[in-house]
Amino acid sequence: xxxxxxxxxxxxxxxxxxxxxxxxxSWIEGEAVRQLEAMARLxxxxxxVGLPDLHPGKGAPVGAAFTSExxxxxxxxxxxxxxxxxxxxxxxxxxxxxxxxxxxKLDLEGPWSGDVEGFLHxxxxxxxxxxxxxxxxxxxxxxxxVQRVDAVHDAEAFAAxxxxxxxxxxxxxxxxxxxxxxxxxxxxxxxxxxxxxxxxAEARTYLARHDHxxxxxxxxxxxxxxxxxxxxxxxxxxxxxxxxxxxxxxRAGGRMQWLHRKGAAPSDEGPVVIPGSRGALSYLVAPVGDxxxxxxxxxxxxxxxxxxxxxxxxxxxxxxxxxLTRTAFKSHVVCENxxxxxxxxxxxxxxxxxVVTDLVEAGLVRVVATLAPVLTYKxxxxxx
DNA sequence: ATGTAC
Numbered sequence: 001x002x003x004x005x006x007x008x009x010x011x012x013x014x015x016x017x018x019x020x021x022x023x024x025x026s027w028i029e030g031e032a033v034r035q036l037e038a039m040a041r042l043x044x045x046x047x048x049v050g051l052p053d054l055h056p057g058k059g060a061p062v063g064a065a066f067t068s069e070x071x072x073x074x075x076x077x078x079x080x081x082x083x084x085x086x087x088x089x090x091x092x093x094x095x096x097x098x099x100x101x102x103x104x105k106l107d108l109e110g111p112w113s114g115d116v117e118g119f120l121h122x123x124x125x126x127x128x129x130x131x132x133x134x135x136x137x138x139x140x141x142x143x144x145x146v147q148r149v150d151a152v153h154d155a156e157a158f159a160a161x162x163x164x165x166x167x168x169x170x171x172x173x174x175x176x177x178x179x180x181x182x183x184x185x186x187x188x189x190x191x192x193x194x195x196x197x198x199x200x201a202e203a204r205t206y207l208a209r210h211d212h213x214x215x216x217x218x219x220x221x222x223x224x225x226x227x228x229x230x231x232x233x234x235x236x237x238x239x240x241x242x243x244x245x246x247x248x249x250x251r252a253g254g255r256m257q258w259l260h261r262k263g264a265a266p267s268d269e270g271p272v273v274i275p276g277s278r279g280a281l282s283y284l285v286a287p288v289g290d291x292x293x294x295x296x297x298x299x300x301x302x303x304x305x306x307x308x309x310x311x312x313x314x315x316x317x318x319x320x321x322x323x324l325t326r327t328a329f330k331s332h333v334v335c336e337n338x339x340x341x342x343x344x345x346x347x348x349x350x351x352x353x354x355v356v357t358d359l360v361e362a363g364l365v366r367v368v369a370t371l372a373p374v375l376t377y378k379x380x381x382x383x384x
Numbered sequence: 385a386t387g388t389a390c
Binding site for chain 1 (some may be wrong): 385386387388
């Protein structure tokens with residue numbers, strides 16, 4: 001059998017190291033740490049790292065990275081295989097931003113009207129059967145956001161990325177839509193939360209599908225970006241694109257390991273953007289150090305503070321939906337699904353500044369620049 | 385997170 005829990009040899013292995021990278025000033029839910037510790041007891045697990053945006057998930061915590069030997073765990077990657085953040089440099093000066101006009105007309109619902117197969121081919125990605133969703137943002141915490149530069153902290157690194165203070169940027173957070181979900185479901189139907197023995201036929205099958213979903217998710221972000229850019233009449237250049245839900249092979253002290261990221265940005269692929277809520281700054285950061293103590297990973301966002309249910313109830317009591325379409329930064333929000341508008345409201349998230357400060361103090365990143373929201377696109381569909 | 389479930 002290829003299910004890890006059924007391999008008796010693995011139960012005698014030493015337990016994984018568990019590390020939560022967060023200062024005492026960062027509040028982390030007890031349940032999230034319990035989930036991290038539970039995952040650390042899985043067979044073959046070596047290191048379980050909670051980043052400062054650690055929060056409870058459905059079984060496995062979000063904002064965490066795990067290394068294992070001999071086994072890999074699709075359940076730790078989750079359903080949104082290949083989810084990540086892409087940043088585009090937009091060839092439009094910030095003073096030319098027309099957020100209210102763009103908010104009124106931008107529409108990324110439904111299939112793209114262009115040549116989807118041709119687009120995928122250009123990206124070097126095979127089609128998946130989920131192409132009707134290619135170029136759509138999705139639900140939950142996904143978004144496309146036009147941003148302006150708030151402040152530059154490292155002018156050299158900022159310039160090295162080809163960025164300019166007076167130009168707009170576009171940040172896209174989305175994943176592989178229904179594709180990753182289908183891949184995880186096929187695994188869970190047979191193995192529940194159990195892992196796969198590396199080099200087994202099932203592991204190879206999963207990894208091939210996983211790698212395809214990662215590539216397809218990246219292409220999805222590229223098409224979301226293209227649709228937004230077309231909508232605002234601009235061109236863009238992809239500056240970076242990183243995946244925060246994946247499992248990849250890596251070497252540790254000459255040994256082969258599997259690095260699982262569950263809402264954790266890579267620290268070994270150059271600069272990344274760590275977004276706050278739609279009403280907060282996003283941080284463009286450059287990784288520092290060799291990444292061995294942090295499973296080569298960083299926080300991927302602010303992390304939820306309130307559950308979706310609590311956010312809906314609390315925000316509904318105090319705010320009208322209309323008032324939530326503008327933020328403290330005077331930015332505009334397109335989210336015509338009211339439940340989602342309340343669930344993703346800025347108070348439902350932790351303070352991104354604290355999360356990034358924790359990473360800086362842990363010696364994991366240097367801040368390159370802060371980016372402010374101009375227009376956040378979530379959905380035009382009512383949904384209720 | 386999700387063409388969202390029996």
